[in-house]
Amino acid sequence: MRGHDRDDVRLMVSTTESDAHYSFTELPGLLQPGDLLVVNESATLPASLPAASRLGNIRLNLSTRFADDLWLAEPRWSPSRPGPLPLKEHEILKIGEAKAVLLQQYPGIPRLWFARLDTPASRLMAKYGEPIHYSYAPAYPMSNYQTIFSRFPGSVEMPSAARPITAHARDMLRSRGIGIVGIILHTGVSSLEIEDETVEHQALYPEDFRVPEATANAINATHARGGRVIAVGTTVVRALETAWTPNGIRACSGATGLYIYPGTKVHAIDGLLTGLHDPVTSHLAMLSAIAGLERVKKAYSEAIRNRYLWHEFGDSHLLWRQGAN
Amino acid sequence: MKGVALVTGAGRGLGRIIATFLAGQGRDIVITARTPTELHDVAQFLEGNDVRVVPIPGDITDPAHRTRLLQQTRAMGSLSLLVNNASDLGEIPRPELALASLKRFRLTLETNLVAPIALIQESLPQLEQTRGLVVNISSDASQGGYERWGIYGSSKAALDLASKTLAAELKPRHISVVSVDPGDMRTRMHQDAFLGEDISDRPLPEVTLPFWAWLVGQDPERITGMRYQAQGTLWEVPA
Numbered sequence A: 001m002r003g004h005d006r007d008d009v010r011l012m013v014s015t016t017e018s019d020a021h022y023s024f025t026e027l028p029g030l031l032q033p034g035d036l037l038v039v040n041e042s043a044t045l046p047a048s049l050p051a052a053s054r055l056g057n058i059r060l061n062l063s064t065r066f067a068d069d070l071w072l073a074e075p076r077w078s079p080s081r082p083g084p085l086p087l088k089e090h091e092i093l094k095i096g097e098a099k100a101v102l103l104q105q106y107p108g109i110p111r112l113w114f115a116r117l118d119t120p121a122s123r124l125m126a127k128y129g130e131p132i133h134y135s136y137a138p139a140y141p142m143s144n145y146q147t148i149f150s151r152f153p154g155s156v157e158m159p160s161a162a163r164p165i166t167a168h169a170r171d172m173l174r175s176r177g178i179g180i181v182g183i184i185l186h187t188g189v190s191s192l193e194i195e196d197e198t199v200e201h202q203a204l205y206p207e208d209f210r211v212p213e214a215t216a217n218a219i220n221a222t223h224a225r226g227g228r229v230i231a232v233g234t235t236v237v238r239a240l241e242t243a244w245t246p247n248g249i250r251a252c253s254g255a256t257g258l259y260i261y262p263g264t265k266v267h268a269i270d271g272l273l274t275g276l277h278d279p280v281t282s283h284l285a286m287l288s289a290i291a292g293l294e295r296v297k298k299a300y301s302e303a304i305r306n307r308y309l310w311h312e313f314g315d316s317h318l319l320w321r322q323g324a325n
Numbered sequence B: 001m002k003g004v005a006l007v008t009g010a011g012r013g014l015g016r017i018i019a020t021f022l023a024g025q026g027r028d029i030v031i032t033a034r035t036p037t038e039l040h041d042v043a044q045f046l047e048g049n050d051v052r053v054v055p056i057p058g059d060i061t062d063p064a065h066r067t068r069l070l071q072q073t074r075a076m077g078s079l080s081l082l083v084n085n086a087s088d089l090g091e092i093p094r095p096e097l098a099l100a101s102l103k104r105f106r107l108t109l110e111t112n113l114v115a116p117i118a119l120i121q122e123s124l125p126q127l128e129q130t131r132g133l134v135v136n137i138s139s140d141a142s143q144g145g146y147e148r149w150g151i152y153g154s155s156k157a158a159l160d161l162a163s164k165t166l167a168a169e170l171k172p173r174h175i176s177v178v179s180v181d182p183g184d185m186r187t188r189m190h191q192d193a194f195l196g197e198d199i200s201d202r203p204l205p206e207v208t209l210p211f212w213a214w215l216v217g218q219d220p221e222r223i224t225g226m227r228y229q230a231q232g233t234l235w236e237v238p239a
Helices: A024-030 A121-128 A167-175 A213-225 A234-243 A282-291 A293-305 B013-024 B036-049 B063-076 B102-130 B150-173 B188-193 B205-216
Strands: A010-014 A019-023 A036-040 A042-044 A048-053 A056-067 A070-076 A092-095 A098-106 A109-117 A152-155 A179-185 A207-211 A229-232 A252-256 A271-275 A316-320 B004-008 B029-032 B053-055 B079-084 B133-137 B176-181 B227-229 B234-236
Touching (some): A019 A293, A024 A167, A152 A179, A167 A179, A234 A252, A282 A293, A293 A316, B004 B063, B004 B102, B013 B036, B036 B053, B150 B227
Parallel strands (some): A036 A179, A229 A271, B176 B227
Antiparallel strands (some): A010 A019, A252 B234
């Protein structure tokens, strides 16, 4: 984090032609009346659990909820030391008095396991959980992992793009005639993305999402008026592109495994407000689908040259789709 | 979801994966297939799960065999999940519909359409008690109109319609029915369908595990009547 305030971060705006540098607090003035922001209203869970195993004390990061007692989970040596760990099917991990049985590995992503819990995960997280964090950041208090839009618990990593939006900024946006509506997409762990460097080979697991009727209507009305729709976060893009049809966005819920890779045509949004992501991730693949690979590469060089801060507590980036700005 | 599961065609391929997943879930399970050796292998493989696994070899087109299966699920509790997975590809190599043996066609329909519906009819008392779920395994051949897939495809198209109809009819009794297209997989059946061809680019049936995990986490009554693609990018829950 740069300073004490959430909005004390920088904002790079990338259009088709150029990159420009602002303070995040200038965001309302960079958008136009009639534009619409779409935020992810999923709240973050304390999904990292201490576990005792045959291999000693490890961490079990819950990733994806199928049922309260069935999760996709990532066993790690520690927050900074990933797996895969030499674990076997039917192996039992102890979380306090509770047991987690590792059932099978996720197809194509061997570091993720289907795990059956003998105690509801919600209870284990309440008692033992802490936020999932990696080597580049310590574990902050849970409230640091929520945005002002977080309403529905379910993500294991913060949908962080809206983090710098303060209540004041929200009011400023609304008073300028810029709408804000929500979707819900519960994020899983992001750590697996370092496994395969070729985006085509990346297996992605599905994530639970919901695009409410009111949100679908607001997006379609914005586009009908010629306004721009800005996704706040890549999770929003994933949800909206899943809900997209040639007739517009429809209300929709379930699990989405949609992977937006470079070359995918992005229909639902005109801009993306997001953080700065590691060069080899599905996030970056999505950015390339929106603005073009060369354009994103140039913007990232610009961000590096200007010492932008990376990751979920870092700086922000507003990227316009080709032809949208 | 608690209660007993019944998986047909569980001796290999997709059925074996579904049975393995359900046993891992802690579900008591009755499995059936025509080849006893394969079925007993699966039962043995599932022993480590601390659940009851009962293999009953036989042919689901045989009414006496179906009775045995449902007596067993009753003896273990009550059936709450019926997976109609056993399927017959038909003549190999796959003939054009215009030239196909009608006698052989009828056998395919018996296995792929009539027997699953019979199992559903006969298990209604148990499914009603548990507010259970029926999963009928379909195929993209049911919608494709691909050449030489007319026998298998039309049996699965009919099963899809039966699933949707049953979902509507059984809704008042709180019994749910879905249809699942597992997608192309590296299985014996797929190899039989593409005799002599290299199918090593197809994923193993384990690729469907995430879908089964998702499916068992859903409220059956909210998804009844849906048709899912296990390898698809969207598994929708209707509003």
